[in-house]
Amino acid sequence: MASVNPPENPNDSSPRSASPALLDRWFLLTEHGTTPGRELIAGVTTFLTMAYIIFVNPNVLSAAGMDHGSVFVATCLAAAIGSLIMGVYANYPIALAPGMGLNAFFSFTVVGEMGYSWQVALGAVFLSGVMFLLLSIFRVREWIINSIPLSLRMALSAGVGLFLGIIALKTAGIVVDSPATLVTLGDLTAPEPLLAGLCFIVITVLTFRRVTGAVMIGILFVTLIGLAGGLVRYQGLVSAPPSLAPTVLQLDIAGAFDVAMISVIFSFLFVDLFDTAGTLIGVAHRGNLLDSKGQLPRLGRALMADSSASICGSLLGSSTTTSYVESAAGVEAGGRTGLTAVVVALLFLAGMFFAPLAAMVPAYATAGALFFVAVMMTSGLGRIDWHDLTEAAPAVVAAVMMPLSFSIANGIALGFITYTAIKLGCGHYRDISASVYVLAALFILKFAVL
Template identity: 65%
Template sequence: MLEKLFKLSENGTTVRTEVLAGITTFLTMAYIIFVNPAMLADAGMDKGAVFVATCLAAAIGCFIMGFVANYPIAQAPGMGLNAFFTYGVVLGMGHTWQVALGAVFVSGVIFMALSIFKVREWIINSIPLSLRTGISAGIGLFLAFIGLQNAGVVIDNPATLVSRGDITSLKPALAALGLFLTIALVYRGVRGAVMVAILVVTAIGIAVGDVQWGGLMATPPSIAPTFMQMNIADVFEVGMISVVFAFLFVDLFDTAGTLVGVATKAGFIKEDGKLPRLDKALLSDSTATCVGAVLGTSSTTSFVESTAGVAAGGRTGLTAVVVGVLFLLALFFSPLAGMIPAYATAGALFYVAILMMSGLVAVDWRDLTEAAPVVVTCLLMPLTYSIAEGIALGFISYAVIKLLSGKGREVSASVWVLSAIFVAKYALQ
């Protein structure tokens, strides 16, 4: 049955290899079951329900990717998108988390339509590489800023907006330890390095009395507080246009980049440069986003940590299915997830930020018309505390700078249209 479903022999792999690859991928991305509920709880959502939604959305996303697209690519609620959900849409713009879930669902439906009607390549190719890189790096800076705040390393200051906190106190010190452990363990090739660092910091917090032991395993909490709670009606307001676009673009570019990266490492790219079953992979991702919104979590996307499983030999969807099964088993560890303090996840946020900012090496820094919009996008995301604002101002600056520099012909039609929409949004506010 497994041979028929996943074509193991054709892909030069075995059940044992796929299972080990799935375990490897899960260990590298399991930190999301701790980080996502903690982040969305700041938006006012029930932490236990979000924990269940996170595990179920990840499991369903992995199953769809495995059975439909037959790729060893795991899915789960994405980092950056969850930060935008909480700190940008809910806390920053003042919308309810129900409306934010509605925006996630609508963006997933649009993503699904783009996949079905095969226009996603046109969108991806028409957005300049510099802007895509700037968006990813800006989200990385945003995550790092949130991590520093959670750790107490950066605090509010009426005079300067922010300033350094007491870095010699317990929480900042443990957050720093978590970051150092994460980097060291990843560098040494330890499987599950991020999760190990989170658990070590939590264990120290329990030992010194800052965290209360709540048990290890229990029956999963109820998902009722978040299930089917999305508010779609209020999404169709002018002010929500940039929010939906932000969810859509970040998910689209993140997924496309992950698919290409994992596929290249696995040797899936054909001689003509095309990725087989790309439509099914993108459809799997967009479907998972819609399902996640229904369950009660931010956008579900493909995880770049899937490369760990590919490196371990994973070549088929069976790897993704194994990851999905492990996420279902993780449902019974809700007490452990509930104990994780915010400072224990700060290192993970900073580590993800490093990965997301690494793409800046691809920017042509000698061409100011390319470099300037990247810097605008990167800086304004954390400084405005909004991924949507960074994307909007990045697009506008790209179009205007190119036009005034005599390079207007280099701007694609889609960038002009989106820039005009963003300008109209600001004008109508």
């Protein structure tokens, strides 16, 4: 096949001409109809839409007892490493960072409800990443994704959104516990619930108006209001990155082999697997990167990049690292190659020097952002066939049980068990794949033994 690169001048060996040529050869810029400048703009756009994770993730994981500063650095490094691998190895304009939902599951369920240490939880993240990597290497990921019913996949995404929603409302003080009704409305005259609600409204309005970086703008806007009102103490903007020592290589892999952790590891794996697959296909479709059969070229490389990022993140001290749907913003800005992801990686590395700013962001500001993410994730409910009760009923069980049992793992397990039981009871045997039978049996065993 003839080269798609323009002919080079052999007498011109200056770095100024060699550098664009090298970028063109590695990332196939000409073949994808893009330029280094366009990829740079796309990378900045993607970073601005997902930079909120720098502020949110340390707040969420510090609730598990992890060091805020160390998690901040781990978040930046995990995002940088994951995005770099995706860009250089898979050549896709898709950025990665610690995933929303799974970080809440990590802190509030695995550590808070189940009582495991955050070191064991990191061990579970590591094992799920290794399993994801093996599934990618041996090419069984497509079989798993395709054999899980669409209704359960959509319910999983929506359930994680509802789980984030209840956590956001609880963190903001909008919903509080009640001995009579379990939960009730909090004091809406207090500044924290009001500012959390304001943050959510600002983010929603800016997103509707297609303002780049809407989530980050909302968080910083409310933080400034808190600063002016004396609710936030100014700590500076820029400094040397905090020490990574409190979390790096602190994972407890042996402790994660506990029988009760099986469902946790599967939860980390499934949410990451389905979320990554959906993000890759969705972003690639918007960027016209799918082949003539509607499939994603180099899917194996993209999934291996994602799983490798989770492994690296757990070693550094962060929850599961995954592909971000916000990458679509960069694609809309013209990003078509991995150079976009490389730009995002470099910006996350630069973000490590803004630790004082991250430390100032209050919980009620990130709560508003969390609730906005919850709204976006629950959109998956619209793809469920509500006219077929054998599909709709298990989906509702899976989605509703995640926030009500305060566990993504319980929602997944009850969803699979209910799906299998209802399909069998209605005689729809052919709708149940072998993998669903196996998973339902494992989840029943998990509840019976534990």
